[in-house]
Each structure stands twice: as C-alpha cells, then as structure tokens.
Amino acid sequence: MARAPRRDEEVRRAEEILAPESDDPGGPASEQPAGVLIDPTADAVRAPAVGLPQSPASGIAVLGGSEPATSQTVHPPLDLRTPFGRNLQERAIGGVLFLASVVSVLTTFGIVAVLIVEAAGFFEEVSPVTFLTGTQWAPLFQPQHFGVLPLLVGSLLVTVIAALVALPIGLASAIYLSEYASRGVRRIVKPALEILAGVPTVVYGYFALTFVTPLLQGIWPGMSVFNALSASLVMGIMIIPVVASLSEDALSAVPRSIREGAYALGATKLEVSLRTVVPSALSGIVASFILAISRAIGETMIVTIAAGSTPNLTVNPLESVQTMTAYMVQVSMGEVVFGSVEYRTIFAVGLTLFAITLFMNIMSILILRRFREVYE
Amino acid sequence: MSQPATVDAFARRRKTRARVASVSSALFFAAAAVGIIALVILLVDVTRDGAGSLSWDFLTSFPSRFAARAGIKAALLGSLWVLGFTTLFSFPLGVATAIWLEEYAPRNAWTQFVQMNIANLAAVPSIVYGILGLAVFVRALALERSVLAGALTLTLLILPVIIISAQEAIRAVPNSIRLGAYALGATRWQTVQRQVFPVALPGVLTGTILALSRAIGETAPLIMIGALAYVPFAPDGPLDEFTVLPIQIFGWISRPQVEFHRLAAAGILVLVVVLMAFNLVAVLLRNRYTTPR
Numbered sequence: 001m002a003r004a005p006r007r008d009e010e011v012r013r014a015e016e017i018l019a020p021e022s023d024d025p026g027g028p029a030s031e032q033p034a035g036v037l038i039d040p041t042a043d044a045v046r047a048p049a050v051g052l053p054q055s056p057a058s059g060i061a062v063l064g065g066s067e068p069a070t071s072q073t074v075h076p077p078l079d080l081r082t083p084f085g086r087n088l089q090e091r092a093i094g095g096v097l098f099l100a101s102v103v104s105v106l107t108t109f110g111i112v113a114v115l116i117v118e119a120a121g122f123f124e125e126v127s128p129v130t131f132l133t134g135t136q137w138a139p140l141f142q143p144q145h146f147g148v149l150p151l152l153v154g155s156l157l158v159t160v161i162a163a164l165v166a167l168p169i170g171l172a173s174a175i176y177l178s179e180y181a182s183r184g185v186r187r188i189v190k191p192a193l194e195i196l197a198g199v200p201t202v203v204y205g206y207f208a209l210t211f212v213t214p215l216l217q218g219i220w221p222g223m224s225v226f227n228a229l230s231a232s233l234v235m236g237i238m239i240i241p242v243v244a245s246l247s248e249d250a251l252s253a254v255p256r257s258i259r260e261g262a263y264a265l266g267a268t269k270l271e272v273s274l275r276t277v278v279p280s281a282l283s284g285i286v287a288s289f290i291l292a293i294s295r296a297i298g299e300t301m302i303v304t305i306a307a308g309s310t311p312n313l314t315v316n317p318l319e320s321v322q323t324m325t326a327y328m329v330q331v332s333m334g335e336v337v338f339g340s341v342e343y344r345t346i347f348a349v350g351l352t353l354f355a356i357t358l359f360m361n362i363m364s365i366l367i368l369r370r371f372r373e374v375y376e
Numbered sequence: 377m378s379q380p381a382t383v384d385a386f387a388r389r390r391k392t393r394a395r396v397a398s399v400s401s402a403l404f405f406a407a408a409a410v411g412i413i414a415l416v417i418l419l420v421d422v423t424r425d426g427a428g429s430l431s432w433d434f435l436t437s438f439p440s441r442f443a444a445r446a447g448i449k450a451a452l453l454g455s456l457w458v459l460g461f462t463t464l465f466s467f468p469l470g471v472a473t474a475i476w477l478e479e480y481a482p483r484n485a486w487t488q489f490v491q492m493n494i495a496n497l498a499a500v501p502s503i504v505y506g507i508l509g510l511a512v513f514v515r516a517l518a519l520e521r522s523v524l525a526g527a528l529t530l531t532l533l534i535l536p537v538i539i540i541s542a543q544e545a546i547r548a549v550p551n552s553i554r555l556g557a558y559a560l561g562a563t564r565w566q567t568v569q570r571q572v573f574p575v576a577l578p579g580v581l582t583g584t585i586l587a588l589s590r591a592i593g594e595t596a597p598l599i600m601i602g603a604l605a606y607v608p609f610a611p612d613g614p615l616d617e618f619t620v621l622p623i624q625i626f627g628w629i630s631r632p633q634v635e636f637h638r639l640a641a642a643g644i645l646v647l648v649v650v651l652m653a654f655n656l657v658a659v660l661l662r663n664r665y666t667t668p669r
Contacts, residue, residue, distance in 0.1 A: 100472030172407030202591025298501020
C-alpha cells in the first residue's frame with residue numbers, strides 16, 4: 001500500500017540522530033544494536049558494544065566515518081543516551097506491536113491451511129476433475145453427485161446481473177459526485193451511499209424476497225418465488241456504493257490541469273469527464289469494478305434468502321439457483337456429521353470461492369497500487 | 377456576406393454537443409439518485425411491514441413458535457454479548473497493528489506483504505471467515521457454538537477494516553507533531569503514545585465504530601459457526617450458546633408464514649435503529665474533531 005514517503009524519511013533521519021539504538025524498529029529479529037555514543041559511565045552490558053558495531057547491517061553510519069570510538073581521548077561529559085531501562089521498554093513495545101500485526105498474517109495462513117487440509121480430504125474421495133466438470137450437485141441426497149458447475153454458474157449468473165446494474169450506475173454516480181455535484185449535494189449523497197453500504201445483507205435479502213420478487217412477479221407471472229433475478233438486482237444495489245466511492249476517489253485524484261487543458265480546447269463538460277478524466281482514472285475505476293464483482297461473488301445472505309436452494313445449471317434468471325455461498329449456509333444449517341464427505345464439501349466449495357476472490361482481490365490491489373504511484 | 381459552410385456546420389455541431397452535455401448531466405444525477413431512492417424505498421417498505429409488530433413486549437420476549445408471542449430479547453442480548461467481546465479483542469489488536477505499520481515498520485518486503493495481506497483480507501468474503509471460525513474456534517479450540525467463538529470469528533472479520541481506518545487516521549497526524557516530540561528527546565513510543573495517538577484517536581474511534589456496526593449486521597459467518605435462530609434464553613457467559621439479531625431475523629424470514637415476515641421486519645427496524653445510533657456517534661465524532669488544526 002502506498003505509504004506517505006515524505007514523513008518516513010524525515011522521521012527516520014531525526015531518529016538516527018536522536019536515538020541511534022533503535023535503528024531497525026519493530027523487527028524483533030534485528031540485531032542487538034551497537035551502542036554508539038561514547039560514554040565512560042557505560043555499564044557492563046553496554047561496554048563491549050561501544051565502538052564495535054556488532055552488526056554491520058545495523059548501520060551506524062553516523063559514527064562509522066568519524067573517529068574510531070575506541071579512542072578514549074574524546075571527553076563528552078554529557079550523557080545523551082537514553083537510560084537502559086527505557087531502551088528495553090521501547091524495544092518490547094515495538095515487539096508487541098509487531099506481534100499484533102502478525103495476527104492478520106496468521107489469519108490468511110489459517111484460512112488457506114484450513115481450506116486446503118479439509119478440501120484435500122474431500123478430494124481423496126472425489127476426484128478434482130469430477131468436482132470441476134460435473135454438471136450435477138447433489139451431495140446431500142442419494143445417489144450423490146459432486147459437480148460444482150451448477151453452483152459456480154449460479155454464482156456467476158447472479159454476479160453478472162448484479163454487475164450489469166452496479167457498474168454503470170456506480171460509475172455514473174461517481175462521475176456525478178466528482179465532476180458535477182455541488183458541495184451541498186455531495187454532503188447529502190455521499191453519506192447516503194455510506195448508509196447504503198452499511199445496510200446488513202440480511203436486510204437486503206428481506207427486501208429482495210418481500211418487495212422486489214412480488215414486483216417482478218407482476219411482470220413475469222410465472223416466475224418462481226425464489227429466483228436469481230430478484231437477488232441479483234438487489235445485490236446490484238448493494239454494490240453500487242463500492243463502485244461509486246472507489247471510482248470517485250480515482251476520479252478526484254485526476255489533476256485539475258488535465259480538466260483545464262480539455263476545457264481550454266473547447267470541450268464540453270461531458271467531453272471533459274468522459275474523454276479525459278475517466279481515461280486518466282481508468283485503473284482506479286477498473287480496480288473498483290473488480291472489487292465490486294468479488295464482493296458480489298462472496299455475498300451470502302441475499303442469495304440464500306431470495307435465490308433459493310436448488311442447484312440448477314441454468315442461465316435463466318427467472319429460475320431458482322443456488323450459489324456457492326448459499327450452499328455453504330444450507331449445509332451448516334442442516335445436520336451434517338463432522339468429518340463426513342458432506343461436511344467436507346463446505347471446504348471444497350469454500351476453497352473454490354476463496355481462490356476466485358483472492359485472484360480478483362490481488363488484481364485490484366495491484367492495479368490500485370500502480371494507479372496510486374502515478375498520481376502521488 | 378454569408379458565413380462559410382464549415383463555420384455553419386461547426387456552430388450546429390457545437391449546439392448538439394452542448395445539448396448532449398446537458399442531457400447527460402441529468403443522467404449522471406439520476407444514477408446518483410438510484411442508490412438513494414432504493415434506500416428510501418427499502419426503509420419505507422420495512423417500516424410499513426414491521427412497525428405494527430414493534431412493541432415493548434417484542435423487545436422483552438424470548439422467541440416463540442407462536443408469532444404473536446415471539447420477541448427478540450435473546451437476540452438483542454446475544455448481539456450485545458458478541459459485540460462486547462468483539463470490541464475487546466479487535467480494538468487493541470487493530471490499533472496496535474496500525475501503529476506498527478505507520479510508526480514502526482521498516483520499509484521492506486515483509487511490511488509490504490503485511491499491508492497487501494490486510495488489503496486482501498478486507499475483501500475476503502465474510503462466509504470464508506465463518507469457515508475459518510468453524511474449523512479453528514469451534515472445532516480445534518473446542519469452543520463449540522459459544523459467544524466466544526462468535527466474537528473471535530467476527531474479530532478476525534473486522535480487524536482489517538479497523539486497521540485500515542486507524543492507519544488513515546494516524547497517517548493524517550501532521551508530521552510536525554512527531555518532529556516536535558523527537559526534538560524534545562522523546563522516544564518513539566513516547567511520541568506515539570503521548571502525541572500522535574491522542575491526535576489520531578477520534579479518527580481511530582470513528583473507524584472502529586463503523587467496523588463494529590458491520591459486525592452487528594453480519595449473518596453468514598455466524599451461521600457457519602453454528603449459531604442458531606431458535607435460542608430461547610440469553611447467554612450468561614462467554615461460553616454459552618447464543619443467537620444474534622441478524623440470525624433471528626433470518627430465521628423468521630425463512631418461515632413461510634407472513635406473520636413471521638412481519639416479525640422479521642420489526643427485527644430489522646430494531647437492527648436499523650441500533651446501526652443508526654452507531655453511525656450517528658461516528659459522524660458526530662468525525663464532525664467534532666475535523667475542525668482544521
């Protein structure tokens with residue numbers, strides 16, 4: 001992630017002068033730093049370190065070029081070094097903070113390990129080829145079928161429709177907010193979008209089932225109560241804020257001079273927005289699209305409530321479908337024996353879902369990072 | 377003297393372009409309005425369905441097989457228990473990580489990896505955290521379907537959100553404050569603890585509250601770890617079984633009878649009020665402290 005570079009440099013420089021013993025902050029692996037300031041009163045622990053940098057890596061370049069510290073001819077009566085206890089405390093705090101940051105790394109490793117170990121157990125009984133190419137998904141009935149395609153297609157169908165709703169509307173909202181809206185309008189629209197983003201998904205599910213579905217049944221009377229269309233439309237509304245807010249960040253980051261250049265050539269506001277600002281912010285916009293789609297694939301409650309629980313290999317949005325996420329909910333709500341093949345399907349499907357979203361997230365992170373480097 | 381044809385065409389074209397531009401600005405506005413209109417319809421719809429079932433009895437009754445007698449006491453208290461523990465775990469962890477990343481971390485490949493890892497975790501589907509919680513907290517640590525297992529799962533889920541917002545708050549602290557502290561001989565931790573963190577605190581709190589409000593609304597991961605819709609008692613301790621508001625709502629939605637859908641709508645109203653309260657606090661904090669320094 002892009003860190004503000006200016007501050008780091010300054011702080012680091014200030015620290016090198018003020019507190020040379022904390023050269024490699026936070027890293028508990030860092031070597032015992034060498035003491036640098038010459039101090040006749042240095043205690044026994046410190047003494048051997050004086051003037052003998054133990055680790056060239058800890059880089060005490062400040063003194064490295066000056067007089068060898070062993071020459072005791074220098075006489076500084078002033079002890080500028082921090083007391084030993086304080087120093088130890090500083091190091092301990094750095095270590096604790098570092099450990100906190102390790103938790104998030106362990107989370108990722110935990111997810112990957114759990115998914116792979118349990119899915120491996122599943123793939124001992126069902127071959128990965130059957131899993132990935134089978135067109136029937138019925139692990140909870142006899143005869144069992146373990147083809148993930150119906151779930152995968154269900155997820156993709158819902159996601160595609162949601163994206164068709166959210167990407168254009170979200171981008172247009174972002175353009176409006178960044179290029180057209182007055183300050184006053186922005187102050188209303190942006191918090192409203194934030195609230196929309198904060199609505200719990202179970203509420204969206206209720207909305208889809210009890211409001212949108214009856215509405216759609218007015219248009220297509222034969223449509224089933226549980227259907228992909230209603231769930232995907234509502235999911236589209238749910239991810240509008242994702243697209244809108246991230247795209248707006250990207251659009252707002254485009255330098256003013258680019259707009260002014262286009263206006264100077266006689267472009268209208270629309271031409272300025274669509275032909276100069278949007279292309280300049282394209283990577284940020286694409287990143288927001290990918291993130292929104294990844295959010296849609298992983299969404300659970302809307303599809304569980306409104307799309308049904310029939311693994312159905314279809315692209316007809318009027319029918320009931322089951323997504324990967326809805327299947328996982330269905331299994332964990334039922335009575336499935338721990339350690340059985342049925343139990344392990346959760347992990348096999350979860351691994352598939354995780355792999356898809358991981359790929360998309362990393363793409364979007366990489367694209368965003370590139371875009372930030374350009375404009376910062 | 378007549379105008380040359382090209383100038384004429386140019387003038388015409390300019391007029392068309394201006395017209396297209398003004399029409400399109402209306403379209404952009406309409407797009408921005410879609411989200412808001414949807415939000416309004418949603419709130420009106422839920423209020424219409426649920427307001428009738430909302431009563432003091434509804435708040436203070438345990439769930440029942442009879443819609444008329446069912447309430448959300450167990451879910452409300454369950455949500456509070458889970459939220460309390462989630463706050464307890466996630467706030468210190470998230471803030472510590474953010475401080476490390478912003479104030480301590482060396483700029484190397486590891487830090488970059490940690491940062492990218494957090495960005496990815498923020499986008500991992502919540503149900504995947506449920507799988508992790510199921511395998512690690514419920515099974516491996518044998519916490520069963522307890523409040524503690526739920527809180528730990530939600531902690532991991534909202535941790536990246538807290539970290540990212542706390543980082544932004546810390547990053548926004550003017551560097552002059554750090555340099556001033558260092559110039560007076562403060563150590564790094566003294567600088568962070570006494571100068572940087574107090575300035576960043578309102579921003580950190582805002583981010584944490586918003587993350588917690590996300591935790592209140594989460595359903596899928598708690599279903600994965602086995603929290604049930606029908607729990608006719610409130611938890612007494614961290615190892616008790618529990619249910620939470622969204623799961624109670626989901627349980628009622630899953631029933632075919634309309635009466636239960638009404639209950640679900642009433643439950644949603646309670647949930648929305650709780651969320652609004654959280655958001656209000658966050659917005660007030662933000663407005664109060666974003667005066668230019």
